[in-house]
Amino acid sequence: MIFSGVSWLAFSQQDPVLMRVNGKDVLRSEFEYYYNKDAASFASGYVAPEKYAERFADFKLKVSAAETAGLDTALSFREKVENYRNRLIKSYLTDTAVIENEARRLYDKMKAGHHAGRVRVSHIFKYLPQNVSGHALRKAIAGMDSIYEYLRRNQTPEAFDACVKRFSDEKQPFWVSWLQMPVEFENVAFELSAGEVSQPFFTPQGIHIVKVIERMEMPSFDDVKNGVEVCRAYRHGTDWGVEAQVEKLKKEYGYAPDKTGMDELIRTGQTKRTLFTLAGKNYTGNDFVRFAAAYPAGIRRQLDAFVMKTVLDYENVCLERKYPELRYQVEEYRNRLLLDKITGQEIQKRIGPDEAGLQTYFEKHRSDYQWRKQRYKGIILHGVSKRIVKQARKFLKSLPEEEWKDAIRLTFNAGAQPQIQAEQGTFASGDNVYVDDLVFKGKDAAPMVSFPFTAVLGKKVKAPDDYREVKDRVVTDYRNCLEKQWITHLRTSAKVEINQEVLKTVNNH
Template sequence: MKNKWLVTALLAGNAWAWLLAADVDPVIMRVNNKDIHKSEFEYIYNKNSQQQIDQKSLDEYVTLFKNYKLKVAEAEALGIDTTEAFKKELAGYREELAKPYLIDASVDDRLAREAYDRMKEDVEVSHILIGLHARTPQERAAAKQKADSILNCIKAGEDFGTLAEKYSEDGSRQNKGYLGFIRGGRTVYPFEKAAFALQPGQVSDVVESQFGYHIIKVHSRRPDPGEFLFAHIMVLVPRNASDEVKAQKEADARAIYEELKAGADFATLAKERSDDKGTAVRGGELPWVSCGQFVKEFEDAAFALKNKGDITEPVLSPYGWHIIKLLDKRDIKPFEQMRPDIVRMMARDERGGMARAAMVTKLKGEYGFSLDEAQQDKLVKLAQAMGKVDSAYIAAIQTDQSPLFSFQNHTYTVADFAGFLPKGRTVSVNAPDYVTSMVGVMADKEILDYEKSRLEEKYPDFRNLMNEYRDGMLLFEVSNREVWEKASQDTQGLQKYFKKNRKKYKWDKPHYKGFVLQCDDDTTATAVKKRMKKLDADSVIVVLTREFNTDSLTRVKIERGLFVEGENPWVDQLVFKGAPAKVDEKLPVVFVSGKLLKKYPESYTDVRGQVTADYQTYLEKVWVENLNKKYPVEINEDVLKTVNKQ
C-alpha cells in the first residue's frame, strides 16, 4: 500500500474528521459512509486467522474484509436488515448470546468445581425429616419449631436413631434415619451442602429444603470408589410372603449360586431365571452406577467385590435375593468431561439461580441501586390490611407515582409496580411476603434488563460478536439472492458458461451416458426399444416402469447414469468390451441405450456440481467488481499498521 489513505472510490475533498489520533478505538475503514472500527476488524481478523490453515497476509485479508463489508452494505441497501423476519431472528440470537453476560460466571465455576469435588467423596449419613407435608406458612412454622425441639433433645444427649425412629416423616425412620453413603449430586443441594460440611459424629443445625426440615448426622467419610458396572440375578420375595415362601425363595437363590460356582454362564442364567425382567434380557446387566444408588444391603455386597468377574453369595434386600457380578469399574471422569452434566444438574436446583443472583448484587452496587423501604412497607401493610393481592389491590396503587426503587438515573414508581404484578391472579396466602418478594423480582428484572440493553456499549467482545452474527445473516441472505440461488436456477446462464468453458471439464477417461435396461425376455426388450424412441430421456424411467411393470411383476429394470469403466458390469461388457456381467435369471435380456463421450461432457448437466460451483465463483467475482464500483470505500493505512496480530 503506497498511499497513506487508500480511497477506492471518487471521494476527493473529505475532511477526515472521523480520524482522531487520541481515539482508543479508531476507525480503520469506511464502507458506504459507515464507520468500521479497529476493534471489529481485529476481532474478525484474528478469529479467522486462528481457524484458517491457509494463513492470509494482512493486505490480503483487508481485501477480503472490504468485500465482505461491501456485500453487507448491499444487503442493507436492499433493506434485508429491516424485515421483521430478520429482526426477529437476530433478536433471538442476541437473547442467547447475552446470557453469559448476565450471570457471574465465577459463581457457576466455583459451584461446578465444588460439585465435582463432592463426587469424589462419600458421606455416610442419617437424618430426621420434619414437615414433609407442611404446605401453609403456619404449617411450615410449626414444623420448624418441632425440628428445633428435636435438635435440642439431640444436643441434650438423646439418641439420634431413637428420635429418628419416633419423629422422622420419611421412610428412613424404619432404619432409624439411616440413609447410607451419599455422594455429591445425589440429594437436594441444601442437604448436600450441610452434610459435606460435617465431620464424622457431628450433627447439623436444622436445614430447610423443598421437602421440609432436616437434621443430619454424619457417621463417616470415605473416598468415592468410582463407578461400577454390575449384573445381577434376582429372586423376588413378595411382600408379606409366608415363612415357607421365603425359605423356598432363598433355596432357589442358593441353587442358582451353586450352578454358577459349578461353571454355569451368568448371563444365560440371568436371562432364564432372574425375576428382574428389565435386566434379564441383557444378561442381568445394570447401568453404570456409583455410591448411593442402591439399597444398603445390595450396595454393601456389590461394592465389596474387588475383581472383574467376581460374584457375591446370595444377598437379601427388601426386594428379594440377589447374586451380583462385577463386570467393570472405572474412576470418576475428568472435570471437563463431567462439566456439562454438572451444569445441567445445577440448573435443576437452587444453584441454577445463584450466578444470576450474584450478578444482580454486583450490578446493584455498580449502578447505585436504592430501595425506598418506607414505600415497600406501605405496600406490605396494604396487602396485610386487604388480606390479599388481587385486582382491587392493584387498582388501589396503580396511580401512585411515589418512587419505589431507582438506579442509574432510572426511577420506578409504585404505579410501575402495579403494572408489573400479574393480572387476574389472587394471592391470599401470606400476601405481605408475596409483595416483598415481587418487589425483589421486579427490581432484579429491571436491573438485568438495563444491563442487557447496554451490553454492546459495555463489552467490546459482545458488540463484535453481535456485529458478526448480524453481518453473517445479511451476507448469507444477499449472497443467496445474488449468487447461490441465482446460479442454481439460471439454466441458460449455466449452459452458456459451460459452452464457453467446456475445455475446463475435459475427462481423463471416456464416459458412457445413457441407460442400462434389463428385460425378462426378447419380446419385452423389443417393445421397450420401440417405446424409447418416442420418449425424451427424462421421462424414460417413469413411463417404462408404469407401462411394463406392476406391483407384483417386474419386466424391465432401468438404470440411468454417466458411467466410466468399472462402475457398471453391463456397461463394462457392452460398451467397454470388458468381462461378461453376471446375468439375472429373471431379467436375462440386457441392452444399453445412449452414447459414448470420449473426452468432454455433452451438457452442463453432465458435470452440474462442478459447473454450478464455477458459475457461482464467476457470478461472485462480477458482483464484487460491481459493488466496488457502486459503494465508496476508505481505508486508514496508519490505523491498519497498528492492528494487533494474535
C-alpha cells in the same frame, strides 16, 4: 479507495476506523474479530489482512444491500436475532465461577455420601392426592404394610415383580440420580444395596416400597456438572450464579437502598417514595407497582425480585458497550442472516429456474468441462436372452437418447416379467464393471443372474454434450459468475474506503 490524511485524524487512537463502506465506519476491532474468527477456515492457510479486507468489504456491501432492501425490518428476522442474543447474554448475567464452585461442592458431597452414582429402582407406588381423606390414607397405609409383610416372607425377585404388576401405579423400572427425585425418595433409594427392599415410606407424591435393582458408580465431575447445576436450581428455586452476579453489579453501579421507602412499602404495601438508586437513577414505589402487577408473590419477595430485575435490566442495556465480543457476536449473527437472505434473492433464486442461463454458461465455457480421460456415454442393456438384447439395441438406435429408457419400459418390460434391465448415463473408467469390460476392455464382468446377456449402445466422449451431465459443477461455476457480477455492480454503485495505515496495525497493537 485508499485514504489517509486530516479527515482521518479524528478517529480514536484506541480503536481507529479501518474502513468505510457506504458511509458506515468499520472499527479495527470489528475487522479483527472477523479476521481472527475466519482465520481457522482459510482454505490456503494464511491470508494477509490486506487480501481479507477486500473480502470483508464485499461482505459489508452485501449486508448493506440487504438493509437497503429492508430485510432487517421483518418481524421474524428481528425475533431470530433477539433470541440469539438472549441465549448469549445468560453467561454475562451469571457468575459462572459461583455456579461451578457450588456444583463442585454438591458433587463432592454426593461422592462422599451414599448419593454417589445412580441407582436403578423398581417400586410399588400408590399415588395420594394432597387432599387425601383420613380414611383413604389409612387404607393405603394398611395395604402397603400388608404388601411389605408378604414381601418380607417371600424374598424372591418374582414376588416383588408380581406385586409391582398387580398393585403399583408405576410399572416400569427407572434410573435415579441425586437431585432428580424428591428428597424422601432419594434418601431411601440411595441407602439400599442392590436387591434390597425398603419399608413403606412417604413422598409428596404418595407412598412407596422401593427395590434397588443395580447401582452405577459416580461419573466424572465434567460429565455431570451441567446436570447438577440444573437440578440444584430446580430443587431450590434459585440460581446462585445470578444472585452472585447481581451483588457484584450492585457495587459496580452504585446501588443504594432507601430504608425509609422500603420500610414503608413493606409495612403498608405501597409507597411513592424512592426505594433505591442505581447508576444515579431513582426507582420509586410507582416503578414497583408496575412490576408487582405481573409478579404475584409476597411483598418482600416482590421487592427482592424487583431489585434483581432492575439490576439485570440495566446490565443488559450496558452489555454491548462493556463487552465488544458480545456486540460482534450478535452483529455477526445478524449480518450472516442478512447475507443468506440477500444472496438467496440475488443468486440462488435465479439459478433454480434458469435452465437457459445454465446451458448458455456451459456453452460459453465448454472447454472448462473437458475430461482428462474419455468417458462412455450410453446405455447398458442386460437381457434374459441374447436375442432380446440384440432386438433392444437395434430398436434404440432409431430413437433419440432421451427416449431410450421409456422405450425399454413400454416395449420390453410392459408384461409381468421384465425382459431388459437398463443403466443409462455417462461412465468413467471404474464407474461400471460392464462398461469397463465391454468398452474400456478391463476385467471380464460376471453376468447378472436374472439378465445374463449384456450389450452396450453409445459412444466414447471427451467432454459432456449437455450441462446436465456435469450439473453440480456448472451450477457452482454459474453461481460464482453471478456473484462476481453482483459484486461488480455493488462496487460500482457504492463507496469503499480502506485506511491502509490502520490495516497495517491489525493484530499488531
